[in-house]
Amino acid sequence: MRIESFIGLHFLRSARQDRSLSFITWVSMVGVMLGVTALIVTISVMNGFRENLFKAVTGTQAHARVTPDDGLLVGTAREELEARLEAYPGVVAVAPYFSRQVFLRAGEDFRAAILRGIDPAREREVTAIEQFLRTSSTYFVGEEPPASDPPAVLTGLISAEGRATIVLGAPLARALVLDVGDLVDIVSPVQRITPIGKVPLIKRARIAAVFETGIGGTDDVLAYVHVDLARKLYRLTEGVDSLVLRMADPEAVDAAELERALPGYTVRTWMDENRNVFQVMKLEKLGLFLILTLIIVVAFFNIVSSLVMLVMEKTKGIAILKTLGATDGMIRRVFFMQGFWIGTVGTVAGLSLGLGACWALATFDLIRLPPGVYPASTHLPIRVEISDLLLIAASSFIICILVTLYPATRAAKIDPVHNLRNE
Numbered sequence: 001m002r003i004e005s006f007i008g009l010h011f012l013r014s015a016r017q018d019r020s021l022s023f024i025t026w027v028s029m030v031g032v033m034l035g036v037t038a039l040i041v042t043i044s045v046m047n048g049f050r051e052n053l054f055k056a057v058t059g060t061q062a063h064a065r066v067t068p069d070d071g072l073l074v075g076t077a078r079e080e081l082e083a084r085l086e087a088y089p090g091v092v093a094v095a096p097y098f099s100r101q102v103f104l105r106a107g108e109d110f111r112a113a114i115l116r117g118i119d120p121a122r123e124r125e126v127t128a129i130e131q132f133l134r135t136s137s138t139y140f141v142g143e144e145p146p147a148s149d150p151p152a153v154l155t156g157l158i159s160a161e162g163r164a165t166i167v168l169g170a171p172l173a174r175a176l177v178l179d180v181g182d183l184v185d186i187v188s189p190v191q192r193i194t195p196i197g198k199v200p201l202i203k204r205a206r207i208a209a210v211f212e213t214g215i216g217g218t219d220d221v222l223a224y225v226h227v228d229l230a231r232k233l234y235r236l237t238e239g240v241d242s243l244v245l246r247m248a249d250p251e252a253v254d255a256a257e258l259e260r261a262l263p264g265y266t267v268r269t270w271m272d273e274n275r276n277v278f279q280v281m282k283l284e285k286l287g288l289f290l291i292l293t294l295i296i297v298v299a300f301f302n303i304v305s306s307l308v309m310l311v312m313e314k315t316k317g318i319a320i321l322k323t324l325g326a327t328d329g330m331i332r333r334v335f336f337m338q339g340f341w342i343g344t345v346g347t348v349a350g351l352s353l354g355l356g357a358c359w360a361l362a363t364f365d366l367i368r369l370p371p372g373v374y375p376a377s378t379h380l381p382i383r384v385e386i387s388d389l390l391l392i393a394a395s396s397f398i399i400c401i402l403v404t405l406y407p408a409t410r411a412a413k414i415d416p417v418h419n420l421r422n423e
Contacts, residue, residue: 024306029346031299032396036350037357039292039392040384044358046285047388048381053281056213057274059128062244064253064269065097066262072239081243081265088261090248093125096240098230103187104168104223105202106176113172113223115186117230117240126246129224132211134170135180164205164229169219170212180207186225188233201233296396300403303342307335307407311414318414328412335408336401343400347393358382 066085073081073096085094098117103110124130166184168176178184188201205225212219227240247253250270258267271278311318318331360366362382369380 024302024309025342028299028302028306028342029349031302032296032343032346032400033350033353035292035296035299036347036392036396037354038295039289040351040354040389041357041361042288042292043285043388043392044354044382044384045361045380046281046288047383047385050278050281050285051383052381053215053277055128056132056215057270057277058250059131060211060213060215060218061270061273062095062097062126063247063250064245064255064258064267065242066245066258067242067266067268069264069266072236072241073243074239078240078243081262084262085243085245088258090252091245092248093122093246095119095122095126095244095246096227097242097244098227098240100230100234101189102223102233103189104172104176105185105187106178106182109176110187111172111175112221113168114221115230115233116222116224117227118224119227126244129211132213133167133209134212135209164203164225165208166205167209167211167224168207169222170210171219172221172223173207173210175220178207180209182207186223186233190234192235201235203229203233205229293395296399299346300399303339303400304403304406307338307404308410310338311335311407311411314411315414318411322414331412331414332408335404335411339400339404339408343397346400347396350396351389351393355384358384 066081068077082094085091096117096119100115100117102113102115104113164186166186168178168184173179176184183204183206186203186205188203190201191198192201211224231237231239253269253271255267255269255272259265321331361380365379367380
């Protein structure tokens with residue numbers, strides 16, 4: 001052990017015969033430990049929420065949508081575009097996309113909705129909407145949302161009996177006081193001529209399932225039907241609005257590059273449609289990091305005050321060291337080592353406690369979320385990232401070292417002659 005480390009550890013011990021660590025030193029270490037623990041747990045929870053939201057968004061939405069600048073995709077134009085997209089690097093699957101606004105009617109209740117026409121067989125290759133399907137729109141608070149049989153539900157959009165079926169967002173179904181198996185009228189804004197005049201096209205459909213992703217603004221308005229039924233509601237025999245893509249890496253989708261490769265088409269990615277949500281979560285994570293760092297800052301002030309008091313208490317000892325040949329640099333390193341040991345012990349203990357708390361929260365389900373509030377789960381999500389652990393540990397350790405600058409400089413300036421002349 002270097003002489004600076006030995007002397008620094010000796011100075012950290014109280015003057016009592018039991019040689020225990022001083023109370024202020026303990027307070028400093030505990031403060032660093034609690035700050036690091038709070039940061040790890042909070043940031044891991046934020047990472048968990050972001051991961052769940054990411055899975056929900058990329059599960060219910062295609063990674064990219066290619067739309068022609070003029071009209072629908074029909075005939076050979078659609079076939080050629082599909083072939084080009086399937087051959088494009090990074091594209092895993094392609095599916096048709098048809099979306100329109102409609103009204104849903106149940107008795108006297110009306111709700112506006114976005115009707116999405118899909119090809120069930122191809123939709124499951126592009127999105128993971130099946131993971132969010134349920135067989136009931138209602139459940140008791142505190143219990144898990146009931147699961148469903150996803151393949152049968154999506155296949156059910158093509159009814160062998162010729163009866164139209166629909167999949168609704170659970171909040172939308174609850175707003176209409178409907179559940180799986182009930183009938184709902186789909187009211188199209190397209191009108192047809194009858195003996196009594198023009199009336200809107202109406203198609204009655206049975207609810208095959210409901211879905212709940214927890215994404216605000218999606219579950220409340222979205223409904224799925226077979227693409228053929230969606231076209232009939234708009235008096236169309238063929239064509240789709242666009243083609244949607246599933247990419248090998250959702251976060252690597254480059255809309256600008258795709259548009260350059262596909263002149264005459266507009267490309268929108270899942271990031272374009274959800275940019276605000278993820279930016280808010282990123283800012284929240286940064287804000288929580290800065291706020292919780294204040295806990296460690298309080299501990300840093302404790303470290304400064306304890307070291308300043310230590311310098312005052314050990315003035316004669318420092319003066320004796322200088323008379324024995326200790327340089328100003330050696331005295332500075334003595335107090336740097338004190339900050340090093342306080343920071344090391346506090347940070348390592350905080351990392352251990354923080355990781356233990358994350359493990360307990362993820363394993364024992366100590367905190368439960370209200371059903372339907374967050375994407376597809378009532379469990380508190382936890383995701384520990386190595387980069388966050390390294391950032392938190394490095395920040396804590398570096399600041400613990402930096403706050404020793406003032407007391408170390410003050411100790412190095414002690415004049416041995418002035419302090420020992422009366423001894």
